[in-house]
Amino acid sequence: xxxxxxxxxxxxxxxxxxxxxxxxxxxxxxxxxxxxxxxxxxxxxxxxxxxxxxxxxxxxxxxxxxxxxxxxxxxxxxxxxxxxxxxxxxxxxxxxxxxxxxxxxxxxxxxxxxxxxxxxxxxxxxxxxxxxxxxxxxxxxxxxxxxxxxxxxxxxxxxxxxxxxxxxxxxxxxxxxxxxxxxxxxxxxxxxxxxxxxxx
Amino acid sequence: xxxxxxxxxxxxxxxxxxxxxxxxxxxxxxxxxxxxxxxxxxxxxxxxxxxxxxxxxxxxxxxxxxxxxxxxxxxxxxxxxxxxxxxxxxxxxxxxxxxxxxxxxxxxxxxxxxxxxxxxxxxxxxxxxxxxxxxxxxxxxxxxxxxxxxxxxxxxxxxxxxxxxxxxxxxxxxxxxxxxxxxxxxxxxxxxxxxxxxxxxxxxxxxxxxxxxxxxxxxxxxxxxxxxxxxxxxxxxxxxxxxxxxxxxxxxxxxxxxxxxxxxxxxxxxxxxxxxxxxxxxxxxxxxxxxxx
Numbered sequence: 001x002x003x004x005x006x007x008x009x010x011x012x013x014x015x016x017x018x019x020x021x022x023x024x025x026x027x028x029x030x031x032x033x034x035x036x037x038x039x040x041x042x043x044x045x046x047x048x049x050x051x052x053x054x055x056x057x058x059x060x061x062x063x064x065x066x067x068x069x070x071x072x073x074x075x076x077x078x079x080x081x082x083x084x085x086x087x088x089x090x091x092x093x094x095x096x097x098x099x100x101x102x103x104x105x106x107x108x109x110x111x112x113x114x115x116x117x118x119x120x121x122x123x124x125x126x127x128x129x130x131x132x133x134x135x136x137x138x139x140x141x142x143x144x145x146x147x148x149x150x151x152x153x154x155x156x157x158x159x160x161x162x163x164x165x166x167x168x169x170x171x172x173x174x175x176x177x178x179x180x181x182x183x184x185x186x187x188x189x190x191x192x193x194x195x196x197x198x199x200x
Numbered sequence: 201x202x203x204x205x206x207x208x209x210x211x212x213x214x215x216x217x218x219x220x221x222x223x224x225x226x227x228x229x230x231x232x233x234x235x236x237x238x239x240x241x242x243x244x245x246x247x248x249x250x251x252x253x254x255x256x257x258x259x260x261x262x263x264x265x266x267x268x269x270x271x272x273x274x275x276x277x278x279x280x281x282x283x284x285x286x287x288x289x290x291x292x293x294x295x296x297x298x299x300x301x302x303x304x305x306x307x308x309x310x311x312x313x314x315x316x317x318x319x320x321x322x323x324x325x326x327x328x329x330x331x332x333x334x335x336x337x338x339x340x341x342x343x344x345x346x347x348x349x350x351x352x353x354x355x356x357x358x359x360x361x362x363x364x365x366x367x368x369x370x371x372x373x374x375x376x377x378x379x380x381x382x383x384x385x386x387x388x389x390x391x392x393x394x395x396x397x398x399x400x401x402x403x404x405x406x407x408x409x410x411x412x413x414x415x416x417x418x419x420x421x422x423x424x425x426x427x428x429x430x431x432x433x434x435x436x437x438x439x440x441x442x443x444x445x446x447x448x449x450x451x452x453x454x455x456x457x458x459x460x461x462x463x464x465x466x467x468x469x470x471x472x473x474x475x476x477x478x479x480x481x482x483x484x485x486x487x488x489x490x491x492x493x
Binding site: 066122 | 205207208211212214215216217218219234235236237238239240274275276293296297298299321322323448451452454455456
């Protein structure tokens with residue numbers, strides 16, 4: 001794959017407190033895009049967009065708060081394009097009714113944690129994402145959330161059964177599954193081409 | 201749609217990376233663990249230090265206790281079965297445990313065979329002391345490997361030995377010519393296709409965690425700098441003077457394992473870590489790491 005010249009001066013921040021952050025950095029690397037681990041507030045000044053990875057939303061909430069990252073990140077997300085997967089998607093939505101998790105209210109839904117059940121209900125499936133890819137996307141769902149109370153201003157890009165699983169609202173992109181676990185960087189590419197580059 | 205696929209099993213382990221999995225024996229302890237930032241809890245009746253002290257046969261936990269812990273927390277709940285005891289594993293699967301640990305901490309049920317883990321939808325974690333043992337477990341279907349260390353000792357020396365051994369053996373494989381790998385597999389007693397895979401990639405085909413003797417934030421940092429992607433803490437938390445502070449500190453240490461300044465802050469004023477055991481105090485027949493093969 002040839003690297004697009006527009007990618008050269010981009011740096012995508014990946015919140016690297018816990019979870020699948022290394023996999024997201026690897027997905028960006030496949031596109032020839034640099035990434036930077038975000039573990040303290042100063043890191044937020046050095047990036048063009050942010051990824052909130054999969055992991056445990058309770059653990060991430062605690063680490064974000066303990067490290068003084070929650071407030072600066074909340075502020076940065078007013079303008080910074082962001083992509084959240086699974087736990088990251090839970091955190092980007094409206095505040096859920098669970099005091100163990102603190103949400104950023106950047107996209108209009110409430111996530112229901114572990115909505116498919118425990119690990120034994122985890123699965124993979126082929127998703128059709130017509131506005132994004134000319135091929136099916138192999139999607140891995142791990143103790144995945146469902147998006148509830150989705151407002152009309154939120155665009156659904158893919159569904160599994162009756163449930164929207166890939167959503168966009170302005171500069172915010174979220175997946176209830178894990179594109180970072182798949183070889184195919186197609187969704188990461190969409191995030192960069194359609195959101196990050198167009199917001200500059 | 202399918203959920204038998206191996207990637208779904210290793211996928212959960214990917215989500216646990218950079219985190220701490222804590223042994224808990226009650227719903228109250230499970231809540232403390234979750235509030236301290238644990239990415240998962242291991243539900244068991246007695247922590248390894250107490251199993252070691254009490255003696256007798258250590259078996260899988262009472263389903264009632266496991267269910268109470270599942271109800272108490274929202275993070276994944278793991279549980280242990282005896283090595284080779286596939287009926288205990290079937291029961292844990294029926295309870296919808298998120299990960300089954302086929303563990304040397306419990307008394308082995310089969311001296312010859314480990315569980316055929318491909319038969320289960322629930323993913324398995326298994327301990328290993330060297331690369332061949334890790335690859336045999338992966339061959340049987342383990343989706344996650346951890347060092348065995350010496351459980352219940354608060355002594356990191358065995359976990360270090362196991363992690364360094366696995367690293368050295370992987371490095372050795374990656375320097376070999378392809379025509380040497382069959383002989384290597386024969387000598388190691390490991391599945392050939394996995395030997396080839398490690399030789400090519402230089403790493404295990406599943407996530408690589410560490411357990412057995414981790415008692416302080418510095419221990420967690422040490423294991424992660426040696427290549428562990430996540431830390432299991434058994435007795436180290438609830439045998440320490442201030443469990444809540446120790447739990448929180450080890451969680452932070454798993455994130456900032458490569459930042460000594462930060463670790464110095466994290467390690468301050470935690471109270472006494474668990475007392476621990478020197479390896480010379482343990483009789484050879486009491487070594488848990490020698491269970492399984």
